[in-house]
Structures are given as C-alpha cells and as structure tokens.
Amino acid sequence: MSKRLVTIFQYVFFFSLGLFFAWLSVKDINKERWANIKTSVAQARQWLFIPVLIIILISHYSRTLRWKILMEPLGYKPSTFNTFAAMMIGYLVNLGVPRLGEVIKCTILARYEKIRADKLVGTIVVERTFDLICLIIVFVLSLVLEGDIIGGYMKEKLAVFLGDNAGNISTEKIIILISIFIVLIVAGYFLLKRFGHIDAVGKVKKILSGVWHGLNSVRFIKHKGLFIFHTILIWSLYLMGTTVGLYALKETSHLGIPGGLATLSVGSIGMIVTPGGIGAYPLLVSELMGLYGLDSATVGTALGWLLWTAQTLITVVVGFICFSLLSAFNKNRL
Numbered sequence: 001m002s003k004r005l006v007t008i009f010q011y012v013f014f015f016s017l018g019l020f021f022a023w024l025s026v027k028d029i030n031k032e033r034w035a036n037i038k039t040s041v042a043q044a045r046q047w048l049f050i051p052v053l054i055i056i057l058i059s060h061y062s063r064t065l066r067w068k069i070l071m072e073p074l075g076y077k078p079s080t081f082n083t084f085a086a087m088m089i090g091y092l093v094n095l096g097v098p099r100l101g102e103v104i105k106c107t108i109l110a111r112y113e114k115i116r117a118d119k120l121v122g123t124i125v126v127e128r129t130f131d132l133i134c135l136i137i138v139f140v141l142s143l144v145l146e147g148d149i150i151g152g153y154m155k156e157k158l159a160v161f162l163g164d165n166a167g168n169i170s171t172e173k174i175i176i177l178i179s180i181f182i183v184l185i186v187a188g189y190f191l192l193k194r195f196g197h198i199d200a201v202g203k204v205k206k207i208l209s210g211v212w213h214g215l216n217s218v219r220f221i222k223h224k225g226l227f228i229f230h231t232i233l234i235w236s237l238y239l240m241g242t243t244v245g246l247y248a249l250k251e252t253s254h255l256g257i258p259g260g261l262a263t264l265s266v267g268s269i270g271m272i273v274t275p276g277g278i279g280a281y282p283l284l285v286s287e288l289m290g291l292y293g294l295d296s297a298t299v300g301t302a303l304g305w306l307l308w309t310a311q312t313l314i315t316v317v318v319g320f321i322c323f324s325l326l327s328a329f330n331k332n333r334l
Contacts, residue, residue, distance in 0.1 A: 048248040049310055052241045056314045059237035060088065063127075066230035069223050070123040071115070078113040081329055085322035086112075092319030095276040095312070112330045134235045135268055142265045145258040149291050150265075239264055245307045251299045255292065262288060267307065276315065281308045 064084040071078065090105030102124050110117035142150060221227055243260030246252045252259065266288050270281030285307065286300030294300060 045248045048244055052244050052310050053314055055237050055241040056311055059234050062230050062233050066227060069227045070126055072222055074119050076115045078109055082112050085326050088319045088322045091315045130231050138261060139265050142261045146262045150262050249303055251294055252303055276312055277308055
C-alpha cells in the first residue's frame with residue numbers, strides 16, 4: 001500500500017471516528033434540550049472567551065520557546081517565528097491526521113533552518129515525555145481534589161478494558177499487557193540488529209539513531225531551569241484557560257480550579273483519541289459535567305463544544321496565518 005493511500009486511510013478513519021464521537025455527544029438531544037443549550041450559551045459570560053483565546057495563544061508561544069531550548073544542545077538556534085510557525089502548522093495538520101503534524105513541523109523547520117529532521121524527532125519525543133508526566137500529575141491532583149467525583153468513574157472505565165468477571169481491575173490482564181510490550185521491544189531490537197544490512201531496516205535504524213541523539217541531548221540542556229519553567233507554565237496556562245472557560249457558563253462557574261483540573265484531565269484524553277479532540281473532547285467533558293450533577297446533555301454539551309471551539313479556533317486561524325507568512329518571512333533568509 002502506497003504512503004498516499006495510507007495517509008488517506010488515516011485521515012478518513014480518524015475523521016470518521018471524530019464524527020462518531022460528535023454524533024454520540026448530540027444524539028440524545030431533543031428540541032427542548034437544544035433550546036436549553038442555546039439559552040445556556042446565550043446567558044454565558046461570552047467575553048471571558050477572549051482571555052481564554054489569549055491564554056491558549058500564550059501557551060503555544062511558551063511551547064515554542066521550550067522547543068528552542070531543546071534544540072540548543074544539538075547546535076541549532078532557529079528563529080522564533082519559524083519555530084512557532086512550524087509548530088502551529090503541525091497542529092493544523094493534526095486536526096486532519098493525528099501525529100502527521102509532528103512530522104510536518106519537523107520537516108518545515110528542517111527546510112527553513114537547515115536542521116536534520118530526524119534529530120528534531122528526538123526533541124518531540126522529549127516534549128511528549130514531559131507532557132505525559134505533567135498529564136499524570138494533573139490526573140493525580142484531580143483524584144486528590146475531586147476523587148469523590150471522578151474516582152469511581154475512572155475505575156468504571158478502566159474496568160471495561162482491564163476488568164475481570166467480578167468487575168475489578170485484573171492483575172493478570174495488566175501483566176499480560178506489560179509482557180506483550182516487553183516482547184515487542186525485544187523482538188524489535190533483534191530484528192534491527194539481525195537485519196540491519198537491509199536498506200529498509202537500515203533507514204529505520206538511522207531514524208532511531210537520530211531520535212536517540214535528540215533524547216540524549218536532554219542531559220546537555222543549558223537552561224534546565226528555564227525548560228522546567230516553560231513546562232510548568234504551559235500546563236498552568238492550560239489549567240487557567242480551562243478554569244476561565246468554566247467561569248464563562250453560570251452553571252459551571254462554581255467548580256473553580258478543582259473542576260478545571262478534572263476538565264483538563266478528561267479533555268486531554270479527548271484530544272488524544274480523535275484529531276484535535278473533535279467529538280471526543282465535548283463528549284467526555286459533557287459526561288464529566290453529569291458527574292457534577294449538571295445536565296450533561298445541555299450544560300455539559302455547551303461547555304464541551306465551547307472549550308473545544310476556542311482551542312480549535314486558535315489552531316486554525318493562527319495555523320493558516322503562519323502558513324501564509326512562512327515563505328515571505330524566509331524569502332531573504334534562504
């Protein structure tokens with residue numbers, strides 16, 4: 001199967017998955033509930049979404065500066081605009097095909113800044129590792145502050161995949177999953193070592209070597225304190241934007257920072273499941289609002305789609321602006 005067909009298949013699959021979740025989030029809404037959603041949105045403090053948009057934009061800029069810090073040990077100092085533009089265009093592409101945007105942003109920066117793309121992939125892995133750590137911290141804080149609300153819900157969802165016949169988390173299933181993961185790693189290592197002389201395998205080894213070089217560069221970060229600062233700032237801004245979004249709706253304004261943590265937790269899962277979180281993000285947020293005793297089909301749906309729209313709007317608008325300015329900015333630099 002050609003790369004083009006694979007790309008088309010990925011786009012259709014993930015976009016269809018997003019539409020499916022979008023349908024799930026609205027399928028049970030009758031005319032009366034649609035009227036309630038419109039009323040909830042109409043009565044919202046809509047001006048608060050202006051600071052939400054600004055907060056999201058600042059978080060993207062902070063992420064740009066953090067990415068530049070990761071490139072320093074590799075000997076690269078790209079311009080801030082090219083780095084920001086590559087990142088935003090990558091996010092824009094991710095709305096259609098998940099993870100393809102990571103490749104695109106590395107390719108764009110490699111083209112305009114004469115940087116090896118394979119080494120940039122290593123910095124992306126580092127970023128995602130730290131983001132995963134932050135997401136785990138957010139989950140833990142959510143469980144500590146809102147354990148009575150989301151603790152049982154998360155256990156119920158996990159039991160669907162890892163539960164036994166009694167409905168408890170199965171230790172055997174966890175061990176099996178870990179064992180499969182270890183076997184795959186060992187098998188992959190053996191194949192790369194044994195068949196490294198084959199061109200295709202050699203290319204994979206070269207890519208992995210570049211990734212490892214990027215990962216290894218973490219040890220040589222000159223501004224470790226600044227890197228940690230931006231990591232904390234990025235996720236603090238995510239929390240701030242989500243919490244301000246909660247204050248925008250009168251029905252959710254009482255949830256505060258603890259509610260913002262819980263919403264950020266489930267919303268992050270939605271962003272991972274489908275391209276840009278389409279469908280999945282509003283669905284999970286609406287279910288969470290139901291756990292708080294609010295009407296998930298009206299208040300929850302309104303909140304989920306409003307928060308998702310704010311994040312997507314920034315990605316689309318800024319992504320297209322960066323795309324249109326990229327060539328002009330680099331015209332005299334090439």
